[in-house]
Amino acid sequence: MASSGLELLWISLPQLAKGAGQTLSISFLSIAISTVGGVLYGVLRTLNVTWLNAILRIYLELFRAIPVLVWLYLLFFGLPIFFGLSLPSFWCAVLVLSLWGASEVGEVARGALHSLPRGQREAGLSIGLNAAQLYGYVLLPQALKRMTPPTINVYTRIIKTSSLAVLIGVVDVIKVGQQIIERTYESVLIYGALFLFFFFICYPLSAASRVLERRWTQA
């Protein structure tokens, strides 16, 4: 039984790898876009422009109040009706996870920028740096370091949340697993393998985040 189970996993490996590729592509693209978007959000929020802050607050609160799965359905079913834009489920998942991830990374970035001593900003301004120079040379390099550990935690959440893509029809690693179960009825084995798949991606990231956090707060 044990050997036949392992055998099944071995035979299914190419198929599972293809699904895992979809899952990881969604996660990776969303993480990349979230990071860029989140840093941009943090910078814009700390510029203290009233109308900009209001817009960004609304964006943040909408992504906080409405669960990611609901966003997935809203865009997947809503975009075709409201805008006549029919996005493949893969890209719909990337779009939602990126927008949500950017709001999460964005709050981390805002917090990091906010936590820098005021003197840094004032010193920069007093030697005549413009906004781009101030952020590029003074504030962002310091803030990026501070925001790294919590941002890695957001990454693990994006990876975990990417699993929801299966519910709008992405043929990801979960869907492939379900197809194998339909054929073989090995549900414990396959779901167990999926469990470990996500665990072995997310655990090293959370552990790294914790180590960095500890090391950098001591220094």
Place this chain on the structure above:
Amino acid sequence: MTFDYAFILSTLPAFLKAVGVTLQVGLIAIATSLLVALLNATILVFRTPYLQKLVGFYVELARNTPLLIQLFFVYFALPAVGIQVSGFTAAIITMTFLGGAYLTEVLRAGVDAVPQAQLESGRSIGLSHGQLLRYVILPQAGILSLPSLFANFIFLLKETTVVSAVAVPEILYTTKSYIAIYYKTYEMLAVLTLICVLLFLSLSLLLSRLERRLQHGQFGS
């Protein structure tokens, strides 16, 4: 595109019921998670050998895997070993598994924030473990971790939308069913959005107020 108000009105009772189910799943899961977390936190505080390792393992496992996989495991894989549960029970079990781990972390952080001198003075006046926990650690750790506990409650309440995947008739599942039966996609998505905003936005605004209040109410600051 016409907006069918009459249809929305006709679905209101069903959506009210769905909100009830969402709250029911969420609140039960919050309560059970809190129990699990209290037990775990006690084990961690008193450094109970072996059990402490087990709690650590559980927390890492639950926090580093998606809720959806945990849910599918309970709902689709456990029947293969003879444990058959309803969608509702599966939802509660899974959300307790996830929530218990998150709340354990929150309580542990709260306990860590209680100054070590508090524990030592408690011990020095001869308090037992139980008394130390009841009169010294929990009252302080509880207040310290209140905002983060509340944030996690809201997180769990939002996560209930995921259990729509095993046919628990909460708000998202209800929306999906109505879309599938009547094709009123436009109207149903609007209702769903409205419910989410009313329910979760109000809670998260409440949380911000709570955080501000507690910031001003700390000892010695």
